Amino acid sequence: MKSNLYKTALLKDVIPFWSKNSIDNDHGGYFSCLTREGEVYDTDKFIWLQGRQAWMYSYLYNNVAQNKEWLEIAKNGIDFLRKYGMDKNGNFYFSLTREGKPLISPYNIFSDCFATMAFGQYAKATGDKEIEELARKTYYNILERRDNPKGKYEKSTGNRPLRNFSLPMILSNLVLELESVLPEEEVALRIDDSVKEVMDVFLQKDGLIYENLNPDGSFSDSFEGRLINPGHGIEAMWFMMDIAERKNDKKLLDEAVQVVLNTLEFGWDKQYGGIFYFLDIKGYPPQQLEWDQKLWWVHLEALVALSKAYSLTKNQKVWDWYEKVHEYSWNRFADKKNGEWFGYLNRQGEPHLSLKGGKWKGCFHVPRAMYQCWQAFEKIENTK
């Protein structure tokens, strides 16, 4: 049974891998740079990954079992983030030294998104009012900064203003994460706003999600405007499905499922299998040298979107795609020898970086997807 596959992977393989290898007992926080075997090869602390791991353990505590060890591991990250993560204006750094000294300034608002996500789940787990307040404060700070998220680090002159997909997409998920700490009307407003941005603006007439658009929502014929990031589009669609389910919105659900299918059709590598990382909508060479690589998170988000879509629609096309992505992913990303998943395959499907964690890969996409797929398959199996 697939629910069992995912549950076992989550609880017997993935989470133990991080619990064993990533905790910095001396300075707090987590190591994210782990070799294939789990050895720490670099000690820098990247705020995205600190926030994501603290979120993950809090989430498991809230949703799987009130396991004290998980809460302690979550607290280890929360304390580190609270103590060292912010500058004096409450903006989160991008990275810190092992000891917590800032290395890279707050040029990147996603650090703040993942920190507040962690604070929200942890406050829910513990009832800690101070952390709850910090979650709210950070959330509103993100909203305030959203029109100029990079501040003085913005290198664009403004002569080609572009609307970027990442923030509306993340907000659509973040606001649900923070539901227990935000006012009801803010949650409702933000959900409606995000759905509109994602489905009425960034979803273009060809049925695909674009990463960047002109301010009026039209196509920008530039490197940024032509960029399609299939994994990103697919991930956003399961956020939309969650909202559709919650609002009982069949139209939104069906649209989201269709976009997943469109994106897989467009983004699947017909020669070697797997989903491309980046594509140019006109078929021109993308500027990203890694465009043809197969990334762990892209395939995991596809497994989540497809299992969720199937649990909600029983659509046969969805199931066919699920099986195809499942076969590709479990055979190539899962590391049978040392546990967890490889992060980076070349186009041919072989790991070309053996790391289990690094600057961008931490304790997040693998366990989150294992949990989401486990839940989706329980639903599927229970209604059979």
Added chain:
Amino acid sequence: MKSNLYKTALLKDVIPFWSKNSIDNDHGGYFSCLTREGEVYDTDKFIWLQGRQAWMYSYLYNNVAQNKEWLEIAKNGIDFLRKYGMDKNGNFYFSLTREGKPLISPYNIFSDCFATMAFGQYAKATGDKEIEELARKTYYNILERRDNPKGKYEKSTGNRPLRNFSLPMILSNLVLELESVLPEEEVALRIDDSVKEVMDVFLQKDGLIYENLNPDGSFSDSFEGRLINPGHGIEAMWFMMDIAERKNDKKLLDEAVQVVLNTLEFGWDKQYGGIFYFLDIKGYPPQQLEWDQKLWWVHLEALVALSKAYSLTKNQKVWDWYEKVHEYSWNRFADKKNGEWFGYLNRQGEPHLSLKGGKWKGCFHVPRAMYQCWQAFEKIENTK
């Protein structure tokens, strides 16, 4: 005869490819984004590549033949750079729209380096005093900015200050390029300074060039500190050989040649052939996802360094490496069907981006290397 191979490639293939496809007759400057066939697929103007192409055509005019068409093509870039390239403080933008409106701000001092290189060669070709003055002004502006080249766009906090190899390396070549427009003592001073920086600081005890060091010249055990960029080290070594030849410095010459051999030994892919793009000195996963790709410029710079080294030393080990790199490069990068060279091969040695030009590849490394190898082989053949 190899001199003929390079001469013919330069004059019958590479330069005609750019002369035919890259000139923007409507707005001035050059298109650099060209497909395999030479079709323009994006019209943004990247200052690195505008400067490099204007330099290349001026250089050919000065060194190969006083061809009027070449000088006109050079002027087309020089005029565009002078008119649109700078902000009001004389700092060069990173990129412009086709029409010359700034897109990306002057966060990157290498734009200025390639612009002044172009101004220097063009002034030499034409005697244009205004351009000569602009070359000088831009050069001194680079020196002024060199301790904080990114200005307000610098995201590092200063808690891990690192010395970077790129600028000393580029200055060692730039100052020779600008010899005709700079005072003699500035040239002499800068040469000595650069040689010291490159050979006494960035060349470490293991015989390799490091990209980043602690301010005191010691090893920094961080992603940046562990980074080896073999192509960069090899390119710098032929700059050193030029200086050694000019100063008749046999010790410097022998050292530089040895570093080329060390770097090839370290950076050569024993499994698939070719030179890796990035490596971690400790063998850990580099943060660059493109680390195992084989790039055109890396291999061309190796061909230049090796042919130059052989012409100056007749060292058999150098010749063996030359043949190995030659065989690899000419069979894989040179596009027999449409001319010019592919830019990006995957680890296995197949083009994974078919472009002839893009954001980073323009009319520079291929023709410069063809010229340099042509000259080196003429010398080799004449002394046989």
